[in-house]
Amino acid sequence: MINSSTKLVGLLGDPVEHSKSPLMHNAVLEKLGLNYRYLAFQVKSEEVKEALEGIRALGIKGVNVTIPHKEAVINNLDDLSKEAELIGAVNTIENKEGRLIGHNTDGQGFVRALAEEVGFSAQGKKILIIGAGGAAKAVAFQLGLEGADELYVANRTFETAANLASNLEEKLNLSKVEALRLEEEYLKNNLPKLDLIVDTTPIGMYPQIDVEPVIGDELIEKASLVTDLVYNPVETVLLKRAKKLGVKTVSGLGMLIYQGAIAFEIWTGQEADVETMKDAILSQLEIRN
Ligand SMILES: NC(=O)c1ccc[n+]([C@@H]2O[C@H](COP(=O)([O-])OP(=O)(O)OC[C@H]3O[C@@H](n4cnc5c(N)ncnc54)[C@H](OP(=O)(O)O)[C@@H]3O)[C@@H](O)[C@H]2O)c1
Numbered sequence: 001m002i003n004s005s006t007k008l009v010g011l012l013g014d015p016v017e018h019s020k021s022p023l024m025h026n027a028v029l030e031k032l033g034l035n036y037r038y039l040a041f042q043v044k045s046e047e048v049k050e051a052l053e054g055i056r057a058l059g060i061k062g063v064n065v066t067i068p069h070k071e072a073v074i075n076n077l078d079d080l081s082k083e084a085e086l087i088g089a090v091n092t093i094e095n096k097e098g099r100l101i102g103h104n105t106d107g108q109g110f111v112r113a114l115a116e117e118v119g120f121s122a123q124g125k126k127i128l129i130i131g132a133g134g135a136a137k138a139v140a141f142q143l144g145l146e147g148a149d150e151l152y153v154a155n156r157t158f159e160t161a162a163n164l165a166s167n168l169e170e171k172l173n174l175s176k177v178e179a180l181r182l183e184e185e186y187l188k189n190n191l192p193k194l195d196l197i198v199d200t201t202p203i204g205m206y207p208q209i210d211v212e213p214v215i216g217d218e219l220i221e222k223a224s225l226v227t228d229l230v231y232n233p234v235e236t237v238l239l240k241r242a243k244k245l246g247v248k249t250v251s252g253l254g255m256l257i258y259q260g261a262i263a264f265e266i267w268t269g270q271e272a273d274v275e276t277m278k279d280a281i282l283s284q285l286e287i288r289n
Contacts, residue, residue, distance in 0.1 A: 003035070010039040010041055012043045012065050052093075055100065078101065108262050110198075124147060126148075128152045149176070150192070220247055
């Protein structure tokens, strides 16, 4: 029941109507009997500052932030978590008695999913990241923070990979960081045996579910574990290939759930029920393989 004690959390973005977050968060709030509601707010870029002032004025407990505002909100926040500061982007805002704290739970959600699903820890590992966009940045910094030993970033546009690699090198203390061209032959012949490959490109995402992955079988076989950030479909062509080759896989669904679970914990102080969150997301996906 909504009453005068109901607390509000939500999402700022543009567009927001395709977001899976409202159903996911409301399902778990209801399951745990918490008197909160989660709403999606479509906010234009020129109104981000006013939206954040509104959060303070109305006592909204917190929000997720999505495209295109993840970087723009930073200037109007009071503090940043270590992750948000390193990544330079915020996906979760906590309203701590009027002080707005920016967090980034994307990378944390990614590593928590790997830990929960296959017991993977980044400590001392050699990892190839395909793509160098916003999600790659969050994942790369978190893997670095968790103690990864060697990080390789391969991207279609080499300059973007080079920028991310030099950013990682400057801010973290890793044994090795290298930007690479996304060329199968070169990667296959020059990379060491890998503990993990993370595909952060949108290739294979619904509705283009049959598009070939950017990496071939020989490169896939260099790794012990392959993950795709795409979660719709849950099992992409890349993951199907990897499975067939006997390589362990983790889908992007876990990252989506755990980034939300960590935000939920920040706002409510309570552990989220991830199974309820997962069911809520799966009920919204076009393809649930
Ligand atoms: N599971 C989750 O919770 C979660 C969270 C965040 C994002 N994601 C997913 O991750 C994906 C990337 O998101 P993002 O925000 O990082 O996007 P982004 O900032 O636009 O970056 C996209 C990256 O993919 C590369 N790319 C795009 N199309 C390509 C193609 N045809 N061939 C080779 N490379 C290609 C881009 O390379 P260039 O630099 O050359 O353009 C860029 O490096 C999306 O599918 C998104 O849904 C999932």
